[in-house]
Amino acid sequence: xxxxxxxxxxxxxxxxxxxxxxxxxxxxxxxxxxxxxxxxxxxxxxxxxxxxxxxxxxxxxxxxxxxxxxxxxxxxxxxxxxxxxxxxxxxxxxxxxxxxxxxxxxxxxxxxxxxxxxxxxxxxxxxxxxxxxxxxxxxxxxxxxxxxxxxxxxxxxxxxxxxxxxxxxxxxxxxxxxxxxxxxxxxxxxxxxxxxxxxxxxxxxxxxxxxxxxxxxxxxxxxxxxxxxxxxxxxxxxxxxxxxxxxxxxxxxxxxxxxxxxxxxxxxxxxxxxxxxxxxxxxxxxxxxxxxxxxxxxxxxxxxxxxxxxxxxxxxxxxxxxxxx
Amino acid sequence: xxxxxxxxxxxxxxxxxxxxxxxxxxxxxxxxxxxxxxxxxxxxxxxxxxxxxxxxxxxxxxxxxxxxxxxxxxxxxxxxxxxxxxxxxxxxxxxxxxxxxxxxxxxxxxxxxxxxxxxxxxxxxxxxxxxxxxxxxxxxxxxxxxxxxxxxxxxxxxxxxxxxxxxxxxxxxxxxxxxxxxxxxxxxxxxxxxxxxxxxxxxxxxxxxxxxxxxxxxxxxxxxxxxxxxxxxxxxxxxxxxxxxxxxxxxxxxxxxxxxxxxxxxxxxxxxxxxxxxxxxxxxxxxxxxxxxxxxxxxxxxxxxxxxxxxxxxxxxxxxxxxxx
Numbered sequence: 001x002x003x004x005x006x007x008x009x010x011x012x013x014x015x016x017x018x019x020x021x022x023x024x025x026x027x028x029x030x031x032x033x034x035x036x037x038x039x040x041x042x043x044x045x046x047x048x049x050x051x052x053x054x055x056x057x058x059x060x061x062x063x064x065x066x067x068x069x070x071x072x073x074x075x076x077x078x079x080x081x082x083x084x085x086x087x088x089x090x091x092x093x094x095x096x097x098x099x100x101x102x103x104x105x106x107x108x109x110x111x112x113x114x115x116x117x118x119x120x121x122x123x124x125x126x127x128x129x130x131x132x133x134x135x136x137x138x139x140x141x142x143x144x145x146x147x148x149x150x151x152x153x154x155x156x157x158x159x160x161x162x163x164x165x166x167x168x169x170x171x172x173x174x175x176x177x178x179x180x181x182x183x184x185x186x187x188x189x190x191x192x193x194x195x196x197x198x199x200x201x202x203x204x205x206x207x208x209x210x211x212x213x214x215x216x217x218x219x220x221x222x223x224x225x226x227x228x229x230x231x232x233x234x235x236x237x238x239x240x241x242x243x244x245x246x247x248x249x250x251x252x253x254x255x256x257x258x259x260x261x262x263x264x265x266x267x268x269x270x271x272x273x274x275x276x277x278x279x280x281x282x283x284x285x286x287x288x289x290x291x292x293x294x295x296x297x298x299x300x301x302x303x304x305x306x307x308x309x310x311x312x313x314x315x316x317x318x319x320x321x322x323x324x325x
Numbered sequence: 326x327x328x329x330x331x332x333x334x335x336x337x338x339x340x341x342x343x344x345x346x347x348x349x350x351x352x353x354x355x356x357x358x359x360x361x362x363x364x365x366x367x368x369x370x371x372x373x374x375x376x377x378x379x380x381x382x383x384x385x386x387x388x389x390x391x392x393x394x395x396x397x398x399x400x401x402x403x404x405x406x407x408x409x410x411x412x413x414x415x416x417x418x419x420x421x422x423x424x425x426x427x428x429x430x431x432x433x434x435x436x437x438x439x440x441x442x443x444x445x446x447x448x449x450x451x452x453x454x455x456x457x458x459x460x461x462x463x464x465x466x467x468x469x470x471x472x473x474x475x476x477x478x479x480x481x482x483x484x485x486x487x488x489x490x491x492x493x494x495x496x497x498x499x500x501x502x503x504x505x506x507x508x509x510x511x512x513x514x515x516x517x518x519x520x521x522x523x524x525x526x527x528x529x530x531x532x533x534x535x536x537x538x539x540x541x542x543x544x545x546x547x548x549x550x551x552x553x554x555x556x557x558x559x560x561x562x563x564x565x566x567x568x569x570x571x572x573x574x575x576x577x578x579x580x581x582x583x584x585x586x587x588x589x590x591x592x593x594x595x596x597x598x599x600x601x602x603x604x605x606x607x608x609x610x611x612x613x614x615x616x617x618x619x620x621x622x623x624x625x626x627x628x629x630x631x632x633x634x635x636x637x638x639x640x641x642x643x644x645x646x647x648x649x650x
Contacts, residue, residue, distance in 0.1 A: 048441070049438075050434055050435060050437075050438030051377075051434060051437040051439075051440070051441040051442075052376070081408055083408065083427040083428060084427050084428070084430050084431045084434065085431075087427075087428050087430075087431020087432065087435070088431050088434060088435055090431070090456055091431065091432070091435035091452075091453060091456055092435075092452075093431075093434065093438055093439075094435075094438075102408040102409050102412075102427055103409070103412055105409050105412075105430070105434075106409045106410075106411070106412020106413050106416065106418075107412065107416070109377065109409065109413060109418065109430075109434075110375060110412070110413055110416035110417075110418035110419075112375075112376040113374075113375030113376035113377075113418050113419075114376075114418075115376070116373070116376040117376075127417075128416060131416055131417075
């Protein structure tokens with residue numbers, strides 16, 4: 001089975017880890033089995049910082065699938081240290097509010113070196129991820145630099161600044177996926193979507209993880225045209241975000257922080273949107289009729305990926321819904 | 326007093342530290358006193374490595390003057406660690422024979438970030454060195470990328486590879502200061518030479534530290550034209566290099582590893598060379614007549630800079646010779 005997953009960082013990483021686990025349990029995956037998982041990863045969080053290209057979502061997924069992530073903190077590398085960061089601060093380099101761990105910097109430096117040699121991000125990602133047997137192919141949504149910008153009342157800032165420095169506390173008026181109109185999908189993205197047996201929208205932030213992927217010309221069209229069912233997983237449970245600050249993003253685009261509102265925002269493929277089915281948490285079972293009324297097949301299952309078993313069970317539920325469509 | 330010092334890394338660093346100490350003792354230096362020391366630093370060892378610009382000589386001098394160097398090992402930062410380097414190796418990035426310490430990487434990243442922003446190396450160096458009250462102004466000899474290449478029997482390699490990887494064990498046929506003919510002195514270099522009261526050639530490698538500086542069009546001419554006396558300090562004592570592998574470099578250009586041969590290689594300014602005076606170690610006092618015969622004022626003094634006091638005494642001796650010319 002070929003599964004294409006559109007995703008952001010932490011939520012995407014947990015879902016992918018669960019999907020890999022489930023497929024291994026039922027008979028092989030990227031480790032030589034008969035299943036192929038391709039993650040099409042948001043690059044809107046990416047940025048150049050003191051000469052290094054930082055790709056937070058790609059790294060979160062890689063570290064999580066490699067088992068090298070810091071599960072307690074929720075991001076970055078386990079057993080991390082910050083010796084280099086202390087030097088950068090002493091030189092006045094970087095952003096004091098953006099932590100660059102030593103182990104993480106190894107990834108940034110290796111990747112930036114490859115980019116400086118002229119490799120596109122997708123090829124650099126292939127080289128970087130080759131270090132670990134991930135069992136999932138990671139492809140950046142685009143090789144172009146499409147960075148999400150946040151317009152607030154008096155200025156525009158990079159998503160990282162709004163998110164990490166200000167913790168989304170400054171009201172966002174709108175989001176801009178800068179350079180998206182001129183960008184192209186990275187090699188392999190459209191092929192993965194076109195040849196997929198199932199397409200999944202991971203439970204990632206709809207505004208700053210999934211939307212920047214769909215803003216790249218050709219990707220939304222490929223999802224629309226694919227013969228595969230498209231299953232989305234709600235990042236909202238019981239009117240609250242599971243992690244992150246999606247509420248601050250959703251309110252900026254006029255979407256309520258509820259599982260049904262997000263589904264209806266994505267819209268049914270039959271209505272020109274991108275969803276065939278949508279999974280909400282059991283706590284949101286009352287919302288199923290509203291979602292179905294929008295032409296989207298809806299199911300309520302446990303969505304919290306608190307451990308690997310729950311993540312694998314969610315992946316199983318996603319594939320079960322896909323099989324029934 | 327204004328003193329311009331042409332120098333490479335470790336030998337240059339020790340001499341500059343002694344010079345600063347001597348001038349502080351006799352009445353102020355770069356820390357608000359009446360003396361100005363400008364180091365015109367070799368960039369031939371510089372290179373791009375995994376997307377970072379490494380400038381070994383500038384860094385050796387900065388760390389030494391800042392008191393942050395590893396005096397035992399002879400290079401790099403004190404209390405260094407190599408967490409990032411382990412990651413780079415795991416990704417197959419960098420050169421396994423070229424150590425990148427964590428603290429040192431902080432410098433490389435900060436500098437590379439500034440260069441990527443478009444600052445020339447000299448301006449980046451001003452920013453980087455501003456972290457510490459060095460008491461010495463460091464200027465790269467050029468803002469251009471003039472990297473020393475070593476021609477051996479079957480190929481050409483960067484000086485770093487020949488020096489660090491092969492420990493100069495492959496016979497060098499010649500050295501090439503690549504791109505030097507098209508390069509220009511960095512801002513401040515010619516001014517420092519023209520306005521100096523004394524010009525010093527530090528006891529640095531004549532072939533791969535001093536020659537790459539003099540290969541930059543305009544610098545040799547400025548030294549020739551300066552009204553200031555030019556005093557050189559021999560990097561050779563009793564027919565042996567004090568540190569490094571200058572013998573392997575000198576033999577490639579047909580110069581004996583002796584204090585007099587190096588002086589006569591530099592030649593007297595009166596004969597179109599660059600030296601007015603040359604200091605050899607007391608152990609080489611017998612060589613003084615040969616040097617004087619070349620039109621170069623020669624003196625024998627203790628040259629070994631084993632500690633700060635000896636380094637300061639050498640600086641005192643250099644200035645005393647200059648005062649007598």
